[in-house]
Amino acid sequence: MIGAVLVVVPLALALLGPLFVSDVGRGAPFVSNSVLGTDFVGRDVWQQVLLGGQTVVFVALVATVLSYAVGVPWGVVAAMSRVVDDVLMRPLDLLLAVPSLLVLILAAAIAGPGLPVLIGIVTLVNFPDVARISRGAALEIAARPALEAMRLQDETWWRTSVLYTGRAMLRTVAADAGVRLTGALYLVASASFLGVGVPPDAADWAVMVDRNRVGLFLQPWAVVVPALLIVSLSVGLNLTFDRALRKEAV
Structure with missing residues (x-):
């Protein structure tokens, strides 16, 4: 239940939050004149929390599925x-040797901004690990x-490679899915x-964590709340997947 709560709360805010925001106003920055105060440009922090989860959740889920x-x-x-094993796996070793953040920065610099690029x-960063784990299980x-x-x-x-092998390796893939989704969120x-x-x-x-950290001691909620929501979603997903796998094993 703890894992479910940790997942449901940030997911509900990410998916349903925008429905409860009609008008985004601005005031003085880093003041406590509302539920969670205002951010670095005077926007209501609670409204930003309600609006700010869709990108993180959507991109992480879609990228993990892909x-x-x-x-x-x-x-x-x-x-x-065995004929194509080296041909398929050796290029992935090159990708795995490069730090993920460096790949992210270089690819973004070449391709430009935008959600499809992200x-x-x-x-691109996650699929070499998935391929290696799938190969090991297969x-x-x-x-x-x-x-x-x-x-x-x-x-x-x-029948041999898809039906039998795919079904037999399902548990291994499911065990990896929680970790992989957490990595995508990161x-x-x-x-x-x-x-x-x-x-x-x-x-x-x-972005809220990054832009509001300069006023952490003036308005801590603008940093603490979004950071806690990201952590809650990551931890909750791992707990939920672990619980589901334990129940399947029993």
Whole structure:
């Protein structure tokens, strides 16, 4: 239940929050004349919290789904065919050797700003790890006697590689999904913090942390609340996935 609460609260604010904001006004910066006061340009912090979660959540979810959509087939094909294994996996080693934040900054500098660019960058950073994990799981499954028997019976590639292998590695992929989604949240928040992908004055939880830290001691809620929401979503997702996997194991 703790994990569910930690996930539901920031998700509800991110998805439903904009419905409760009709007019965004401005006043004096860093004053406490409302629920959470005002930010560095005089905007209501509570309104910014309600408006600021969609980018972080949407980009992280879409990028994670795309990472698995590309990475899982990539890893399975590499594991099932020794001919293309090195061809598919060696370029990913180069990507894994470069720090993720450096890839994010360089790709953003080349491609320019925008949410589609940010989604593509986070997908690019995450999918090599997904491919390697999928390949490792598929290699173990490929050595099982059941799969050897299916090959001897001349079963189709679809039945051996997709139906049997995909179903057998589902638990491993599900266990990795929580960590991968948390990593995507971290990258999206870091990108927003660095001003990559979203405007520097956007209503975004990570941007709020960056832009309001200069007034942390004047108006701490403008930094603490969005930071806590990001942390809550990350921790809650991991707890929820761990709980689901334990129940499946029982």
